[in-house]
Amino acid sequence: MNQKTVELRNVRRSFVQADVRIEVLRGVDLDINANEIVALVGPSGSGKSTLLQAVGLLEGGFEGSIKLNGEETAQLPASGHTRIRRDLLGFVYQFHHLLPDFSALENVVMPQLIAGVGQKAAEQRAETLLRSLGLGDRLNHTPSKLSGGEQQRVAVARALANAPKLVLADEPTGNLDEATAELVLAEFISLVRQEGSAALIATHNERLAAKMDRVVRLHEGILS
Numbered sequence: 001m002n003q004k005t006v007e008l009r010n011v012r013r014s015f016v017q018a019d020v021r022i023e024v025l026r027g028v029d030l031d032i033n034a035n036e037i038v039a040l041v042g043p044s045g046s047g048k049s050t051l052l053q054a055v056g057l058l059e060g061g062f063e064g065s066i067k068l069n070g071e072e073t074a075q076l077p078a079s080g081h082t083r084i085r086r087d088l089l090g091f092v093y094q095f096h097h098l099l100p101d102f103s104a105l106e107n108v109v110m111p112q113l114i115a116g117v118g119q120k121a122a123e124q125r126a127e128t129l130l131r132s133l134g135l136g137d138r139l140n141h142t143p144s145k146l147s148g149g150e151q152q153r154v155a156v157a158r159a160l161a162n163a164p165k166l167v168l169a170d171e172p173t174g175n176l177d178e179a180t181a182e183l184v185l186a187e188f189i190s191l192v193r194q195e196g197s198a199a200l201i202a203t204h205n206e207r208l209a210a211k212m213d214r215v216v217r218l219h220e221g222i223l224s
Ligand SMILES: Nc1ncnc2c1ncn2[C@@H]1O[C@H](COP(=O)(O)OP(=O)(O)OP(=O)(O)O)[C@@H](O)[C@H]1O
Pocket: 015, 016, 017, 022, 024, 042, 043, 044, 045, 046, 047, 048, 049, 050, 051
């Protein structure tokens, strides 16, 4: 059976602010196959982050069906969401949120230790990932000693550390200059492909989106 990594059906989310209801997602359907890298584009405020929060099981308040790796998540308790996030998902944000007092290597080791991997194996995996992103000679640098692009590469390595089935990224290169953004995104995509993960990557940048396998567009709460 060709199991989808993501299957969304009729996903809805609205927010009420000052007695006004805004319907941000009005019935989103989306399928992502294993190994498929999908760009999520849409104007500012169209709901890209909201949709990523739905797929990442980071917020409640959604209606509809969210299946990840074949498992329906809508009725699961919070502990089920935590398990899926830990076992299946990796996240990259616009601002890397690296641990400032830990080295690049330690930042990539940490999520593996939390997942129960042994220290030695975690260090080897972290080093392999960081080397494949060109950071072989930056393993022991703390984030403040790294450039913005290097910090974002560490965040990419961290997201992939536990071999997630699905990587979710919200404007992963949005804080970098255009040339660096392009380079880091190309490396990110190539590492996701090498690792055999699927990915959903929100971006404003159509040129970067065009480098992915497929582009989906959020407009007025619907995907096309
Ligand atoms: N917690 C919240 N409470 C109220 N409104 C919210 C909340 N979160 C998001 N919204 C509203 O939902 C809409 C979509 O926001 P979202 O951040 O998902 O858009 P986006 O496409 O990611 O935007 P950007 O590209 O600017 O990051 C916006 O109008 C925003 O104000």
